Amino acid sequence: MKVQALLLAASLVLQGLGALPGLDVAEAAEVEKPNVTIGVGGKPLLYYLPLTLAERLGSFKDEGLNVAINDFGGGAKSLQALIGGSVDGVTGAYEHTIRMQQKKQDIRAVIDLGRYPGIVLAVRKSEADKLKTVANLKGAKIGVTAPGSSTHILVQYAFAKAGLKSDDASFIGVGSGPSAVAAMQRGEIDAIAHLDPVISKLQDLGLIDVLIDTRTTEGTEQLFGGMNPAAVVYFKESFIKANPKTVQAFTNAFYRTLKWLETATPEEVAATVPEEYWLGDKDLYIKAFIASRESYSTDGAIDEASMKSALNLIATTDPSFNASSIDFSKTFDDSFLVKARDR
Template sequence: MKLRTILTAAALALAGFSQATAAALEKTSITLGVGGKPLFYYLPLTLAERLGYFQEQGLTVEINDFGGGAKALQALIGGSVDAVTGAYEHTIRMQAKQQDIRAVIELGRYPGIVLAVRKDKAETIRSAADLKGATIGVTAPGSSTHIFVQYLMAKAGLGTDDASFIGVGGGPSAVAAIQQGQVDAIAHLDPVISKLEALDAIKVLVDTRTAEGTKAVFGGTNPAAVLYLKKDFIDANPNTVQALVNAFAKTLRWLEKATPEQVAAAVPEEYWLGDKDLYIKAFVATRPIYSVDGDIDPASMKSTLDLLTVTDPSFDAKAIDLGKTFDGSFLKKVPAQ
């Protein structure tokens, strides 16, 4: 009976804490946009949802999954979502357009994007320099996968419009695009890439799922997925933003220690693309991409700015204040575990 009394008291205390937390929030219901939720790029979002960490912070989070990161960004600018888990580079691009969008926690420190060519095109497309005239599948035009290929092409001496780009979405539609010959090459993420490798349908040309692969492309780390919001929303809802950051920070800590089997068990079965063992294998290959502390250092910010200036020579890098693309103040207030 004593143990039951203690457990009941603890549960009531936790409930009271949650209610107190919720009462302090400016908004308890949040609409969050993402472009391809089943992809490993956004795994921390799915885990925060499935592990109950949003609810623990007193938040009800409605997730809208769009065809790609660019569409999720458009939803934020248009006001149909409050926040986005998307590529850090969008905060820089929007600043150039006089839109104050700021990241508050890094979820991925490496892009995790892979450029691969359809197997029957492997003899003619051996590197980014051979992509001229090719049709390339990306998650969505304007998304990080699209910009990534443009960056590789520009570094190889090609124009960013020397190839055709098709949005193939995520999951089964991306796999089908290669299998049905709709595209010659694809820039995508896991589990799509691992599924295509298992089907022996592609040959990998560039791989940023590891520190080594990312350094080979960018010369160092390169921030990937982040949680970003409009500056005016952050200013008006600091407690709500803190709750979101708390939930994602706890997720990153869980992810750092979780086994591949625990991760697979935590996500919806449809994320496995019909093969749980393959999903686990893909997670192992992708695991290094996730941020450990959620912070973004100045060198990594500069790396992303360089990516944008290479893909768009007209981009005015001098007009960008990188210090206004990331607000690390909420990370400093995350409760210790």
């Protein structure tokens, strides 16, 4: 173990990270489960940018973790993978921790990555004269990353506020990257609920008009009446209890990544992610990041008001959901975040 610690220390020094305050190299090397698999539903999306940055900046390796990332078609599928046991943790929507609690599945977030959903609901520009409001979307074909994912649920929430039923439109899974752009280009959908860089690409192509924009504080407050947490890192409670050092290492890695992101330039961000994430246009990716920048968490925390907002979204879209049964303390364990900050 001492050899591992020395090798990790040398790696950190070479990367200019050896002097980071509070970084205990020996502790980082002694995680219970150094080889970990994380699920995600659409890794190239800016919604999950902190995951890609943690990977590309070496934040996981700095904490003694060898992380394999499984990219699924949507957040609902990555959640299913966690329940099924094929991944150890998930970078996904906070609302999943609430839904699973009612299903007697103890899933807990340990750090928040996104303060706002970052999801945009937009209509095909050629149909914009007819589809001026959410209520006009009755009977429309709406593209989402995957049925049951956060993009789908946000539209259902908007429908409820507009007096529509959740099945008043057809929802079509269009994936998370070029396939989503192609679906709009080919005329397969009338509207789309999606994230950047897909939304910025469609705007640049002149294909859409925006109805709802939760990339910003203003747009999020207009829809939810306040904040609404988005992507978090969550694990089964059983995994957290069995692997506390591993979970701490994950939290440390993501917290450091959020602090890097807080001051990074758009150009630095674009240079860090894989080129294929640019959708063929680096300048467009930079614009997309700037449009979404407000959505990222700077401290990793979720306050009670935001938790209540997430619960209200679920209760609104699912009348059978028993909101009174939810214990927020079991949806978000901030003990690892506190230690990450103290470092």
